[in-house]
Amino acid sequence: xxxxxxxxxxxxxxxxxxxxxxxxxxxxxxxxxxxxxxxxxxxxxxxxxxxxxxxxxxxxxxxxxxxxxxxxxxxxxxxxxxxxxxxxxxxxxxxxxxxxxxxxxxxxxxxxxxxxxxxxxxxxxxxxxxxxxxxxxxxxxxxxxxxxxxxxxxxxxxxxxxxxxxxxxxxxxxxxxxxxxxxxxxxxxxxxxxxxxxxxxxxxxxxxxxxxxxxxxxxxxxxxxxxxxxxxxxxxxxxxxxxxxxxxxxxxxxxxxxxxxxxxxxxxxxxxxxxxxxxxxxxxxxxxxxxxxxxxxxxxxxxxxxxxxxxxxxxxxxxxxxxxxxxxxxxxxxxxxxxxxxxxxxx
Numbered sequence: 001x002x003x004x005x006x007x008x009x010x011x012x013x014x015x016x017x018x019x020x021x022x023x024x025x026x027x028x029x030x031x032x033x034x035x036x037x038x039x040x041x042x043x044x045x046x047x048x049x050x051x052x053x054x055x056x057x058x059x060x061x062x063x064x065x066x067x068x069x070x071x072x073x074x075x076x077x078x079x080x081x082x083x084x085x086x087x088x089x090x091x092x093x094x095x096x097x098x099x100x101x102x103x104x105x106x107x108x109x110x111x112x113x114x115x116x117x118x119x120x121x122x123x124x125x126x127x128x129x130x131x132x133x134x135x136x137x138x139x140x141x142x143x144x145x146x147x148x149x150x151x152x153x154x155x156x157x158x159x160x161x162x163x164x165x166x167x168x169x170x171x172x173x174x175x176x177x178x179x180x181x182x183x184x185x186x187x188x189x190x191x192x193x194x195x196x197x198x199x200x201x202x203x204x205x206x207x208x209x210x211x212x213x214x215x216x217x218x219x220x221x222x223x224x225x226x227x228x229x230x231x232x233x234x235x236x237x238x239x240x241x242x243x244x245x246x247x248x249x250x251x252x253x254x255x256x257x258x259x260x261x262x263x264x265x266x267x268x269x270x271x272x273x274x275x276x277x278x279x280x281x282x283x284x285x286x287x288x289x290x291x292x293x294x295x296x297x298x299x300x301x302x303x304x305x306x307x308x309x310x311x312x313x314x315x316x317x318x319x320x321x322x323x324x325x326x327x328x329x330x331x332x333x334x335x336x337x338x339x340x341x342x343x344x345x346x347x
Contacts, residue, residue, distance in 0.1 A: 019293060020285035026296035030073060033303045037069030040310050063201075071200030071264065072306040072320070073299040074208040076271050078215065078261040080298015083272030084279075084291045085219050085254045088226035089247065090157055097258040097272035100160070100251070101143035101167035106262040108140020108175045110192050114185040115178050133204070133263045136192075140259030143167055144251070195268035195321025197306050204264045211260040216251040216295055222246050223287035266320045270328025271302050277335070 038061055082097035090099070097102075150163035180185055206338035225246040228239055261268070275298035281289060302320070305327065309318040 010066055015283060015285050016289075019285040019289040022279070022283045023296065026293065026300055029300045030296065030303070033300065033307060034069055034073065036287070036301060037072070037307050037310075038065045040065075040307050040314075048339060066201050067202045067205050068197050069303065069306070070205045071208065072197040073263040074205060074301040075197065075200075075265040075268065076275075077295045077299035078208065078212050078257040079217060079268065079272035079302070080275035081212070081216055081291055081295035082254050082257040082261075083274075083292035083298065084276045084287070085250050085257075086272070087225070087276050088223075088287055088290070089250050089254070090161060091229055092161075093277070094273070096270075097261075098168070098267075100147045100164040100255065100258075101171060102140040103262055103267050104141025104168040104175065104256040105139040105146075106219065106259060107189070107193060107267060108171045108178070109135040109137070109142075110266075111175045111178045111182075111185060111189055112139070114188050115182040130226035135231025136263035137259045139171075140262055141255060143171055144255040144259070148251070167332035191319075193321070194268040195266040195324070196319060196328040197265050197302075198317075200264055208260055208264060211256055212295070215217035215253040215257040216291065218249055220288055221293040222249050222253075223291055226249065226290075245261065266321060269325040270303075270332070271298050271324055271347055274328045276330055277288070277302055277332075288291065 031243065079097055083095075085092060086095040086097055086099055089095075110132060113132045116133075134307065147160065147163045147167045151159040175189075177190055225241055225243070228241055258272075276290065276294040278301075279285070279293045279297050283289075283293070285293065302324065305324045306320045309320045311321045312318060
């Protein structure tokens, strides 16, 4: 007798193996990029080479480059995780972390803080930075709560999407009015809307790491709902899952992850949208794997873009949000050109 596994079991084992392989590669790429990020800057590699003898070089690497590098990875990991949750929850390959209005809310909160408190992303004082970050996070959380109020809960996915679009437009208009009334904040708001990890310190890294751990564990614990929703709403309900509480938990994780990332690094496009697609193009795995792999992929993507933004025109640097938008948009256009949109290898 030949011991042949059933096709479904064989396929599951193959996907699990590919998922584990991708996990190892992403962890290795993350470690390599962290080392590279700590070495790239306006003073070049010399700062790393002279860390042991030069106090200034040690300060540059330890107090500036390393927290910025880890902050970029953590922000990307938060956005990648939020993108996986968003696409699974709304069953839409074009869903991104900003669908519920969190990006517009964070930008509005940042604009209010800059107008009233006179702070900016480049503020040196930790109190000013905390005020700006708190305002941006409060704006993101408030936007999500407003979206939930307009949608009357989490039961209707389409209503949530429409409410998120409306909230995003209205809050974006409010931010524009504040900028018109206070033109002195235009330059600072430009930095925020283009996205940057240049102002991330160790305190921000600790906050983002804590938020990432909480959100990742919550999304992983509730990921069976995302697998069930792939079979349809009625099928998910027939499995006996508490849909409303689980949906609320996933939306809370989505909002916390997105709000934390945006509050610390500004608006960075396409990372949350592209990371889950890249994972699916490499390994077709279930959502318990998907949330972790997409998070790691998001960290790798944003950190790679951040290192590239620092290196391309050094000693100057490009806004990392502009670079991710250009590269991510090009990637999605390539996928559309290959007609894989919605059902192919990448989407």
